[in-house]
Amino acid sequence: DIQMTQSPSSLSASIGDRVTITCRASQSISTFLNWYQQKPGKAPKLLIYGGSSLLSGVPSRFSGSGSGTDFTLTINSLQPEDFATYYCQQSYNTRFPTFGGGTKVEVK
Amino acid sequence: QLQIQESGPGLVKPSETLSLRCTVFGDSISSTRNSWGWIRQSPGKGLEWIGGIFHTGTAYYNPSLKSRVTTSVDMSKNQFSLKLSAVTAADTAMYYCARVRNADFDYWGQGTLVTVSS
Numbered sequence: 299d300i301q302m303t304q305s306p307s308s309l310s311a312s313i314g315d316r317v318t319i320t321c322r323a324s325q326s327i328s329t330f331l332n333w334y335q336q337k338p339g340k341a342p343k344l345l346i347y348g349g350s351s352l353l354s355g356v357p358s359r360f361s362g363s364g365s366g367t368d369f370t371l372t373i374n375s376l377q378p379e380d381f382a383t384y385y386c387q388q389s390y391n392t393r394f395p396t397f398g399g400g401t402k403v404e405v406k
Numbered sequence: 407q408l409q410i411q412e413s414g415p416g417l418v419k420p421s422e423t424l425s426l427r428c429t430v431f432g433d434s435i436s437s438t439r440n441s442w443g444w445i446r447q448s449p450g451k452g453l454e455w456i457g458g459i460f461h462t463g464t465a466y467y468n469p470s471l472k473s474r475v476t477t478s479v480d481m482s483k484n485q486f487s488l489k490l491s492a493v494t495a496a497d498t499a500m501y502y503c504a505r506v507r508n509a510d511f512d513y514w515g516q517g518t519l520v521t522v523s524s
Binding site: 392393 | 453466468469502507508511512514516517
């Protein structure tokens with residue numbers, strides 16, 4: 299299976315900050331990388347697919363980049379509603395998708 | 407707007423079989439474009455893929471769970487179902503149903519908490 303490693307596991311940030319979360323795959327996955335946001339007590343929500351494509355309705359302050367094994371989720375100008383846990387997920391192996399361990403974005 | 411609703415018992419005894427049903431509203435599970443899947447999340451932990459199924463009944467599973475998982479679809483009710491046998495405390499988790507698009511999960515149910523305990 300393809301292992302996904304996220305860093306950091308948690309970070310503290312303030313409103314208006316730029317936040318960067320990284321995700322590394324154990325093998326090349328091209329751009330088959332998706333990002334999810336999960337708030338407490340809620341199901342995860344797909345934000346970005348295909349490495350950099352924003353799902354309709356997702357604010358443009360979210361962006362994704364990368365290919366191969368290294369990927370980044372960036373949140374420009376962090377908003378109060380962005381405090382959550384973020385997960386990456388590879389969809390290269392369509393029969394066995396796997397998730398990163400998550401990054402919790404907390405209030406500084 | 408597509409919605410998915412999970413249903414099933416919240417408490418299962420060790421060694422018994424966990425059964426979950428997911429009902430889809432606003433889309434047909436017979437769509438050839440998508441499959442339907444399950445993801446679980448142990449308390450305070452990350453996300454684990456369990457498996458997925460197409461409307462044809464073709465299924466694919468997490469290798470670590472494959473020996474204990476069976477799945478089915480009921481197109482007449484627009485439902486898909488999961489059975490996980492021989493459960494232990496390690497199977498205690500929030501279980502989510504989701505629509506699987508291109509191996510990404512674009513719609514999720516609200517989740518159902520399953521506790522394994524005697």
